[in-house]
Amino acid sequence: TQCVSKVELSISCSNLLNEDAGSKSDPLCVLLQSIGNDKWTKKLLLAYHFEKVRKLKRGVYDIDNKSVDLNDDDFLGGFECTLGQIVSSKKLTRPLQLKKGKPAGKGTITITAEEIKDNRAIVLEVEAKGLDKKQYFVLLIITNGEITDAIVKASRLPMSIIIIGVGKANFKAMELLDGDDGILKSLSGEPVARDIVQFVPLRQFANAPKEALAQSVLAEVPSQLVSYFKMLKLDPVNVPALKA
Incomplete structure (x- = not known):
């Protein structure tokens, strides 16, 4: 039996670029997993395997229409890391970056990881550390x-x-x-x-x-x-x- 814990990721951003003239941007954060092209716009429930390196990529867009295609929306910045980095940090804040690593103004993204309490395997792991x-x-x-x-x-x-x-x-x-x-x-x-x-x-x-x-x-x-x-x-x- 594998020891797998479920973690819930909460994402927030601050100081985003304003790409809409005369009005505030309507930002949307998209999470792309390295294993596919799945997208989420709510709290994320992911399986965390201690031994696996799971790369995650996030992008923040200014949504100007009802289309699900992000190519016609303004890109406000992104961030890449692994799920393990988020879990070990509990709360991770990083500056947003535009394409080619250019800073997205003063924009930041904060990701908070919370382990689901009723998962017995992760409770045992935390107990071992404490x-x-x-x-x-x-x-x-x-x-x-x-x-x-x-x-x-x-x-x-x-x-x-x-x-x-x-x-x-x-x-x-x-x-x-x-x-x-x-x-x-x-x-x-x-x-x-x-x-x-x-x-x-x-x-x-x-x-x-x-x-x-x-x-x-x-x-x-x-x-x-x-x-x-x-x-x-x-x-x-x-x-x-x-x-x-």
């Missing part, structure tokens, strides 16, 4: 050969282990540590308490975009974090609603 004297760690190992580690003992600790293999070495042992094909056991036969290892061979991403590598590297961290708190039988806390 627990008193408890932290969760991610150990990154970059290797050009085979390595071994005390994975079984570490499986009871608040940590995940990400191993990135570089070069053309035989990484068969690393794939066994991953534990995806069976339960990993120590030499004494003790099984791991939970899966904490993610192994990624870098050579498989030689011709892939960097976002694909990032997604593969981080793919199992959310579920591993949740499994740790389930193992300790720690209940999620009530997360207060974000103030506007």
Whole structure:
């Protein structure tokens, strides 16, 4: 089961350019997702995957007619970032830009992200960050050969282990540590308490975009974090609603 949180984005703008002579502009903010040409003009409800890089582009237009075609409307400025940047900032304010990066006067756009409260996965993630004297760690190992580690003992600790293999070495042992094909056991036969290892061979991403590598590297961290708190039988806390 994937750990996915629903986030609601609220967008506001200030100091927009006035393209209408003798009257105020009628601004409309359009959000274009990198995965398609979908458009929204209200509060946006999006699925946030911790491991995925989701690029978002926003454009603010002065609407002068009832046509849905934006090509005949004045462009007041735009802004690009990732959904992860918005979620981590909670409230993000940036200057609007015209085409080719030219500043759109003093215009700014503010995007506020609020996680939907009834999503259990995101509540657990927030709890992990806010627990008193408890932290969760991610150990990154970059290797050009085979390595071994005390994975079984570490499986009871608040940590995940990400191993990135570089070069053309035989990484068969690393794939066994991953534990995806069976339960990993120590030499004494003790099984791991939970899966904490993610192994990624870098050579498989030689011709892939960097976002694909990032997604593969981080793919199992959310579920591993949740499994740790389930193992300790720690209940999620009530997360207060974000103030506007």
